[in-house]
Amino acid sequence: MNIYDIAKEAGVSISTVSRVLNNKSNVREDTRKRVEAVLEKHDYRPSAIARGLVSSSMRTVAVLTVDIREPNYARTAYTIEREFSRRGYEVMLCNTGGELKETAKYLQTAIEKNVDGIVLVGSIFNTLCKAPEIESMLVRIPMVLANGRTDTAKSYSVLMDDRYGVALAVDHLVKRGCRELYYLKDMDTVSAQLKCEGFLSAVEHAGIAGGRRRIIDTSRGIEGGMKAVEQILESGKQFDGIVCGEDITAVGAVKAVRRAGFRIPEDVAVTGYNNSEYARVCEPPLTTIDNKPELVAMLSVQLLTSLIEDTDAYSSCTIQPELVRGGTA
Amino acid sequence: MNIYDIAKEAGVSISTVSRVLNNKSNVREDTRKRVEAVLEKHDYRPSAIARGLVSSSMRTVAVLTVDIREPNYARTAYTIEREFSRRGYEVMLCNTGGELKETAKYLQTAIEKNVDGIVLVGSIFNTLCKAPEIESMLVRIPMVLANGRTDTAKSYSVLMDDRYGVALAVDHLVKRGCRELYYLKDMDTVSAQLKCEGFLSAVEHAGIAGGRRRIIDTSRGIEGGMKAVEQILESGKQFDGIVCGEDITAVGAVKAVRRAGFRIPEDVAVTGYNNSEYARVCEPPLTTIDNKPELVAMLSVQLLTSLIEDTDAYSSCTIQPELVRGGTA
DNA sequence: CTGTTAGCGCTTTCAT
């Protein structure tokens, strides 16, 4: 059943059907009614593909993320999807695993399918976008980086000030009287680098010595958090505050600290990052940094929409995270 | 830049270009080389839309889920996406919120975009699919229900035996010596109903009386779990085992039980459901039921793929969950 | 092995 069938049955030309379909004004009222009746009768849906071929837009955007199972990405992708759906766009989900090859492949098909725009979620794309094979693809399509930035491709960004976020955590611990602080670095992205810097500068600002030595490299997750704490314990160093790069790592830290017989937060204070559900599951609930993925997502969608429809003035922006008090600091 | 431009530059017809593009064998080697050179030079990508118009397939599937932020759905959707990506399909993400209207809207555009297939994730779709406006749309497209089933539309299912899952939990508690069991019902889907039934039959089978009275209706989440336990405490009834419909609810139960001064699992044993990361975050880690979302996803993709490509014999199937021991039972 | 041609289902001038 296509537009010709409808036209024939309604006794009009396909142009008229098309006009009715697209709510154009120049159709006589009774003609419109007649066509609409046939449309309804057959529950007719125009082919978005044929439409797309003409308009060269399928009203689709691609969302590239490392792994949708990571709650922070899930929250971001969820909001992006919902917002675009409201605006009449569909979202293609792409789990790149942070890999160059997968990213290139997804971008490839995004181009072939002529998506209207792309959202790159996560600071991993700062690095990935520098790869020439990626960069060359990106110039073709409106693109927004959610919590990422790149100079190589012309693009816009919604940035989260992760540097400031960790500084917030440090300041809070210092205000509580903590002096022997450690930072658990559990990722290797640009964002993770910024968090480190935030820790270092805040610690220095508080007059605490030995900045770099206070950074423990570990893996993201409960295991990583526990191992890092065990490492500190074994070193025999004093500690009264642990700042973590992610909630899930902080959970591990909390477990290990308690297991070692310390009270939280009296003996050792701990902070997480992300204000995720893990923070609330943790016992006691984590004091954490809210990095507002929903807000980042919302602004990214706004930005990309105005880029696609070329309607508004648009510009990149930066969002400030906030401290959320739980029971660990 | 389209196929005509390439053809002109390579000095061949568009058919030949098309043949090269699609790796057809009947092209002379040097012609192929010549065309490929031009293709490469311009980094040419054929339009999937134009292709789709001819083949009436964009190699896209829609995945409908309630909310991708729910870890169990995230894991399912992740695996579905990855698997389809491997097979050369893109995935449209649809967060329906479990609402009829949204579901209808997503299915609408899925039809308009002529998706090759649909995966419905979650038992909520058992109910939704019965709505006539939904049912009428579903007959048009190959569809698989991941952990759902419906007789109204011709469809295939990959089912998780949630009835058995909860029975496993009950049996485990009974074996530990628990007799005063309660079940925290925290959802209102078909799957939740099956879990209830599993609880009731397992409890009865163990010779424990008062089945229905042992089911506490509450809301999903930490709050819900805590409130339910407080309710039991206030009633003054004895209890030594709490079976929960979801990990996140079990987390709340654990918190409340401990807060009341009971030891876990010595005084009160608790089980969760989903084998999610929450189970590991919980202190002590939850004993939980692994409902294998990755496996469900994998089989769903296999099923849908063979449905789409009409290659294999295909049939619905049911998966058995497994008990995973943590520290709460 | 290669080219010509007729669509795929729609939108959009351009006439009428």
Add this chain to the structure above:
DNA sequence: ATGAAAGCGCTAACAG
């Protein structure tokens, strides 16, 4: 207000 006709960029007969 309506219709005829020309594409959008590709695939797939069909001819040669």
